Amino acid sequence: MPEKPRPCGEEHPRSKLLRMDRIPHIWCPTCGIGTVVNCFLEALLATPLNLKKTVIVSGIGCTGRVAGYVNLDSFHTTHGRAIPFATGLYLSNPDLNVVVFSGDGDLSAIGGNHFIHAARRNQNLKVICVNNFIYGMTGGQMAPTTPVGAKTSTTPFGCFEHPFNLPHLAASSGATYVARWTSLHLRRLKWTIQEALSRRGFAFIEVIAPCSTVYARRNKLGTGFDLMKFYKENSVIRHGADTKDVDISFQGKIIVGKFVDVQKPTFLDQLNEGYSKVFGDKYVPYGSEKWHKMKSEFQVSAAKA
Amino acid sequence: MKANPAGVLTGAHFFDGDYACAEGAIAAGCRFLAGYPITPSTEVAERITQRFPLVGGMFIQMEDEIASMAAVIGAAWGGLKSMTVTSGPGFSLMMENIGLAAMMEAPxxxxxxxxxxxxxGLPTMVGQADIMQARWGSHGDYAIIALAPNSPQEAFNHAITCFNLSEKYRVPVLFMMDEVIGHMTEKVVIPPADRIEVVPRTLTAKKPGQYRPYDAAGGWVPEMIQAGDGYNIHTTGLTHDERGYPQMTAECQEKLIKRLTGKIRENASDIIMVDESNLDKADVVLVSYGITSRVAQAAVQQARKEGLRIGQVRLITIWPFPEKKIAELAGKIKGFVVPEINAGQISYEVERCAAGKCLTRHVPAYGGAVHDPGVIYDAFKEVLHAGKTQTVR
Structure with missing residues (x-):
């Protein structure tokens, strides 16, 4: 067991939103996930959202562990299934702000089908994907995002498969908000998360992040500092870029920015509008105050039971 | 508490089992269904899509059965009574998240x-071969409850029982209908709402800070919350302690698995329902469930006419299995006859519980059709005339 860090006499500035009794976390030094979590928490604090109603869902893998550290209602589900779980959770109470944290393998390999269908429906979910080009937790295997030529534990002679361009996948499936940053773009990432949280609909934010332990080491890309320097020198901000053009090649330029920000009725908007047309006043809009009252009629408190 | 009259279609109806099941679910307070089309279960979802909009329910057709089961668990945590509907191939896909529901204790x-x-297989034709999968299909040690109705009326009644048990024990409950029950149309009487007993979703009275999501307080079943009420709970498919926090230790694993399996095993007598008849002085006992229990009646009547003493145990609850009942009977009778539309599943349980004290004769049917009652009748005779403890196959 690692020793608990010694108290420095100061409170962690984000301690209210972290489960401090679970720190230290499991992530390696120089991993990008903690940085993304920090940006997310700063964004949360800057939004007017009711944090009681803000929930986080994640799948499996290094990024899947985010749910365990954030002090909100948090659900650590099965591999790839964070999005359908989040779909059920949101639809059981549309007052909830549901955020999904996922790694690239979790989201686009085993969970790929769920990802495109939630985007197609414009389900009101905010999806943050930490893309480190690899399966970190299992020891560095090839992912659907691994660039051509990169070495992984299952592509020891280099990856020969075409990778996914995740912003393009999201946008072409129907996502109404799509952005990409690296874990070096702290303030921009925070603003983007904040903006995405204010949007209604399926928002997708990809964050390119380093995995020094199993990706950079195997590809001889240097230390954590070298990786940050690489992002600094090779990120190209191009807001509104056509997502077709934001492919990532091995150690090539990374196009970042906000690519899509449009409005479209969500799954629930469509449903409420459709049923209201058919049934008129007989239909109680799903998620309305009256609907919440109907829902509560099926519940009792343990004190009364 | 009594059922909410909003969704209860009181009166006499002419329903197939699938429709009756949908009406039972609505009467029980189910307001969320995530599913994927599959024969012969689709009519349950179709009925729900007609009925849900005006009772505040949410139906979502998901991209597959994996997603359907995941959404059902999400909705359970958001405070809705939730369900999904499927058949064999979809049931296989749901196994992953049935394990998650058992681990997270999501009703x-x-x-x-x-x-x-x-x-x-035979998409439009009957089978009863998912019985062992229901019990063991997801990996690891866990326990579930499974029921098998034998008429559209029971599809209505016991859909309600399923929801009640799932709320009481915080466990996925599997409603193991079969194609014939699903597609058979009979009279279904739906009583007035005030005559339908429903277990509500019961939320903890504890305040945030005092509440621990997996603290069963010395009992078997912890109290529940719903997301968004300020409890900041964590729940995971990993082995976890009372706080819901992952604990990667053998000690925590043992404690958790003992409770997850014990809450069903130790409450088996509260959960199990069997329909028994003529067990006094029986020489042979028929153990059956679902449509097979009705097909077998022709064989039972024929045998009784000839003076054979046939008793019956009809399983309404399949899991947990009525071990005590079978063990107790085994010492008194010549043997069990177990017809099932499979190559041998519940018969193994019967044989295990009989523990060599009497014969167990499985009567297989391999799917696509119900039994010819004649083969069940033949099995009665065979058991009566067989040697002492051999297993007849």
Whole structure:
């Protein structure tokens, strides 16, 4: 067991939103996930959202562990299934702000089908994907995002498969908000998360992040500092870029920015509008105050039971 | 508490089992169904899509059965009574998240209108071969509850029982219908709402800070919350302690698994329902469930006419299995006859519980059709005339 860090006499500035009794976390030094979590928490604090109603869902893998550290209602589900779980959770109470944290393998390999269908429906979910080009937790295997030529534990002679361009996948499936940053773009990432949280609909934010332990080491890309320097020198901000053009090649330029920000009725908007047309006043809009009252009629408190 | 009259279609109806199941779910307070089309279960979802909009329910057709089961668990945590409906191939895909529901202790109901397998099998024709999968299909040690109705009326009644048990024990409850029950149309009487007993979703009275999501307080079943009420709970498919926090230790694993399996095993007498008849002085006992229990009546009547003493145990609850009842009977009778539309599943349980004290004769049917009652009748005779403790196959 690692020793608990010694108290420095100061409170962690984000301690209210972290489960401090679970720190230290499991992530390696120089991993990008903690940085993304920090940006997310700063964004949360800057939004007017009711944090009681803000929930986080994640799948499996290094990024899947985010749910365990954030002090909100948090659900650590099965591999790839964070999005359908989040779909059920949101639809059981549309007052909830549901955020999904996922790694690239979790989201686009085993969970790929769920990802495109939630985007197609414009389900009101905010999806943050930490893309480190690899399966970190299992020891560095090839992912659907691994660039051509990169070495992984299952592509020891280099990856020969075409990778996914995740912003393009999201946008072409129907996502109404799509952005990409690296874990070096702290303030921009925070603003983007904040903006995405204010949007209604399926928002997708990809964050390119380093995995020094199993990706950079195997590809001889240097230390954590070298990786940050690489992002600094090779990120190209191009807001509104056509997502077709934001492919990532091995150690090539990374196009970042906000690519899509449009409005479209969500799954629930469509449903409420459709049923209201058919049934008129007989239909109680799903998620309305009256609907919440109907829902509560099926519940009792343990004190009364 | 009594059922909410909003969704109860009181009166006499002419329903197939699938429709009756949908009405039972609505009467029980189910307001969320995530599913994927599959024969012969689709009519349950179709009925729900007609009925849900005006009772505040949410139906979502998901991209597959994996997603359906995941959404059902999410909705359970958001405070809705939730269900999904499927048949064999979809049931296989749901196994992953049925394990998650058992681990997270999310109350939910999974309806499996069984068809013949394996694989695509006979999509439109009857089977009862998912019985062992219901018990053991997801990996690891866990326990579930499974029920099998034998008429559209029971599809209505016991859909309600399934929801009640899932709320009481915080466990996925599997409703193991079969194609014939699903597609058979009979009279279904729906009583007035005030005559339908429903277990509500019971939320903890504890305040945030005092509440620990997996603290069963010395009992078997912890109290529940719903997301968004300020409890900041964590729940995970990992082995976890009372706080819901992952604990990667053998000690925590033992404690958790003992409780997850014990809450069903130790409450088996509260959960189990069997329909028994003529067990006094029986020489042979028929153990059956689902449509097979009705087909077998022709064989039972024929045998009784000839003076054979046939008793019956009809399983309404399949899991947990009525071990005590079978063990107790085994010492008094010549043997059990167990017809099932499979190559041998519940018969193994009967044989295990009989523990060599009497014969167990499985009567297989391989799917696609119900038994010819004649083969069941033959099995009665065979058991009566067989040697002492051999297993007849």
């Amino acid at each position: 939910c109901v999974v309806v499996n209108v069984q068809r013949a397998g394996p694989s695509t």
